[in-house]
Amino acid sequence: MCPTIVPYTYEAKKEKRIYFTSLLKDMKVLVATEKPFAKKAVEGIRGIVEEAGYELALLEKYADRAELLSAVADVDALIVRSDKVTAEVIAAAKNLKIVVRAGAGYDNVDLEAASARGIVVMNTPGQNSNAVAELALAMMIFMARNGFTPGTGSEIQGKTLGIHAYGNVGKLVGRKGKAMGMNVIAYDPFVTDDALFEADGVKRVASVGELYEAADFLSLHIPATAQTRGSIGYELLMSMPKGATLVNTARKEVIDEAGVVRAMTEREDLKYITDIAPDAQAEMAGKFGKRFFATAKKMGAETAEANINAGLAAARQIVDFFKTGDTRFQVNR
Template sequence: MKVLLATEKPFASNAVNEIQHIIESNGFQFDKIEKYTEKSQLIDAIKDADAVIIRSDIIDKEVIDAAPQLKLIVRAGAGYDNVDLSAATEHNICVMNTPGQNANAVAELVFGMLIYVLRNYFDGSTGEELRGRRLGLYAFGNVAKMVAKIARGFDMPVYAYSPIMTEDDLRKEGEYGVIPANSAEELFDNSDIVSLHMPLLEETRQCVNYNLLSRLPQDGILVNSARKEVVNEDDLMRIMEERPNFRYITDIKPDKHEEFAAKFPKRYFATPKKSGAQTSEANINAGLAAARQIVAFFKKGDETFRVNPK
């Protein structure tokens, strides 16, 4: 039984060592490919693997077709739109993610970016504070819950809307102290800052549009640590052109990054590379969770975190 760790952007070395220990101590063979530059290298490495751990690596139909022994793909992280779920299901391959392992790292980055921008990139000029600003959370999964916890320390009222949770569901999450919104429109109506935390699905693609953005105040702030595709970039550009104090903060460079940067240099910030999960703690948490899920899958048939249909 061969387990492949395939990461174009590698885990920290101590995380790799721990992953290898978990795999080998349970009687499986461990192999890895890191910092590869060609898809052909991934295809060659995966052709005799029974399971693979990936990060943001693309596992499409071509890669899956080249791996006849593959039974399990584990995405070390929450999002899994980099895996062709239909192709995996057709080949009877289970696809899992590791929800929650990167949540704190992403949540802390949300506030790091907000403070950086509100303090004018620490250029010494007079900035602004977070205290008292209404924070809206669009979706309420693991990351959003951590954002809500941190926001309480800033004395921020927190609203939350989830398409898959009712208002009663949100009220039951009492430890997070959120005020439920019954629609995305209501969320934006009641927020000064909206932070996006939804996965990329067909129903969420470009769901943040002009109608929603126009409901934020003139100096509203949109924060995106989810996926670039959930925002309609043309609509966002229009709002920022109409409102000279509107700001966009993102951990994922939009397709129109150069245009945003040129037009709104003081009101637009994007991290040079996606950084939400880039902490040593998140590296270790997600990698070890992936390794343990592989062991549980092959030894116990555990498919707890399966994300594709059988």
């Protein structure tokens, strides 16, 4: 039987109600992954969880939703990757106190349902960043060299790299682009300190329009929110320089697919490469040939290093939450 959670208030956190659980035992942590973590990651997660005195349960490669609903029934914490934590899952998890999405994006978790139950939701920002950044640069080279097919391509050195959102991944893309001789510009309305851009040798531009108008390669890193969904489409692509390439390692939902198709139809010099297969993938592949490419599955974080880092970070965050009430990476309120 799970012990009672004791409410605790830190004045330094402005009377925010958090869970102080340093005396709790017999907590159960479930790792639920349709696509499992690497063996080394699972071993590391187990070590962190069990050293803290908690129980670890695994649900891997599950094919039926009912398996997940059954598995969450008695758990206090849940670690997932891209698995859907819906309102139904949250309702089935009567003891659930925290969900950690091992990765940066968290749109696979129903935040509203979690918040209604007082469940903390976290992500693990930065753990996959280098893997995604390396993929973004590789995609630029791939498109510049005609998908590695015969014919004269171009180099990315000397080209202007535009970065839309200068967070963990955007910064790494910028630094790697600079190292390869690119001129780097960026736009992020939420990063207000010019010194952060200047320290990386990156020029901050004043608007989205200015960013797209100058970018030979546009690396997209915005999250999928009510404001950004469908925001990248016809007008922005049409404003880009001749031969420009849009690189999407962010989210499918931020793309206005009809607008992209229209722009690429009217301008035969534009290119689009994405790590998230669009709904219109067949149409784009048929119409645009080598000017379009989508990976077979989302693979930005598909490196051994990122897999391990994200899993271990998720386990540590759960332990810190239960031991000290740490909610540093909470994404819901």
